[in-house]
Amino acid sequence: MEGTQLVKGVLDLAVLAVVAREDGYGYDVVRRLRAAGLDEVGDASVYGTLRRLYSAGALTSYVVPSDEGPHRKYYGINAQGRHLLATEGKTWTAFAATMDGLLDEAGVRS
C-alpha cells in the first residue's frame, strides 16, 4: 500500500491536530507535518485541506500583514474543529488499535 494513499485518508485529522497545537500559515503547517514524519504529504493537498476545513467551519483564518513582503494567511482551530478532531481522533485510535491487533496476530508487529 502506498504511503501517499494512507496519508490522504487521514490528512484532515493530521492538519487539525497540527493547527490545534498552534495557529499556522500554509507552509508552516506543511513543515510541521513533515517534521512529524509525514514526508509524503503534498504542499497543495495541505493548502486545499486547510481551505476545505475552513469552509466547513472547523477552522478560523486571519491575514497577517507583513511590511517586507506579501501577507500571510494564518489558520486556527475553533470549537467545531476541536470537536471534529476529538471525534475523528477517537475513530482513528480505535482503527489503529484494530490494525495493531491484526498485525500482532500475524506476527508482523513492528
Place this chain on the structure above:
Amino acid sequence: MNDTTVIGPVGQAEDVHAYVAGVRAWLADLPADEVEDLTAGMEADLGERAAESGGTLGALLGDPEVYAAELRSAAGLPPRSAPVVADAAAREPWTDQVQRAAHELLARYPWLRELRPTWWLARGAVLGWVLASVLGTGRTLLLPVLGAGLSLWLGLVLRRRERLGHPAGLALAVANVLAAVLLLPMVATYTVGSSASFDEAAFAPPGYPAQVVANGQRVTNLYAYDAAGNRIDGVRVFDQQGRALFVGLDPLMDGSHPELPVRPESGEPDVAADVFPLTWPGHDAWQDSGSGWTPPLTLTTLTRYASASPSPSATPTPTSTPSPSPSARP
C-alpha cells in the same frame, strides 16, 4: 523597505510571482472570491518554500497545472472546466454541474432571479408533498403549505450568501433536484387525482423500471451521510410511493472492476443495485467514484439534527457537545 518583494535573490521572487500567477490561471474558472481565498498568502508561503530549498518552484512542486489540480481536489472543488467542456463535464460531480448550470443560467437571464421566490415556494410545496406521501397522510395540504413557507424563508436567508459550504450546498442541490424532478408528478397528482393511473401511463412504460436521473444524467451510485457527518453503508432509498430507488449496473461492466462478481446465468453483475453505496466483495464502496470524486471521510455534523434526533448508527457517538458553540441562536 521598498515596494518590491525580496525573498532571496530577485530571480527567485520573480519565479514565485510567475508560479502563483500560473496557479491562479488554472483556478480562473472558479468564482473570484474563491480564487482570492485560495491564493491569499500563497506568494508568501511559496516564497519561503523556494528560499528554503533554492531552485525553481516548478522543479520543487511540479507544474502550476498539477499544483492547482491537487489544490482543488484537496479543497473539494470541482476539477477545472477545461476548454473541452464535454470532457470536463463528464468528470465533474453532478451536484457541481447543477450549481454551475444554475449560475450560468442566472448570468444569462438575470430576470430569472425574480422568479426565484416562486421556485422556492414550489420547491417547498413539492418536498412537503413528498413528506406527506411518505408519511401516508394522503394529499393533505398542510405539509406542502408548511414546506412552501419554510422553503421561501430559507431562500430569503440564503440569498444573502453567494456560495454555501460543501455539505449544506450539496444538501440544497439534492433538495432542488429532487423537487424539480417531482414537481410534475405532484402537479399531475393534484390535477388528475389518481396518482397510480398517472404514473404508469405518462412515465416509464410498464415493466421497464425507471432509474434515478439527476440533471438529465443517470445517477450511477449514491453516498449517504448521517447527521453526525459519518458515512452510512447499506442505505436503501424509497420514493414517495414506496418504490426502492436503484441504479443501473451496466457502468460497472466497463472492465475497470475485474473483481466484480457476475451472475453466471445472465452475465449481469451480482450486486444489489438498490443498496448504497454499491458494494461487492473486494471492492471499497467509498473509494473514488470513478467520476473523479472521492466521497469525504466525514462531513461536518449537522448540529441541529444531531442533537434533535438520536443517531441511528451503532457506534456510540458523543451525543452532547459540551464545547460552547459560537453560533448564537436567533
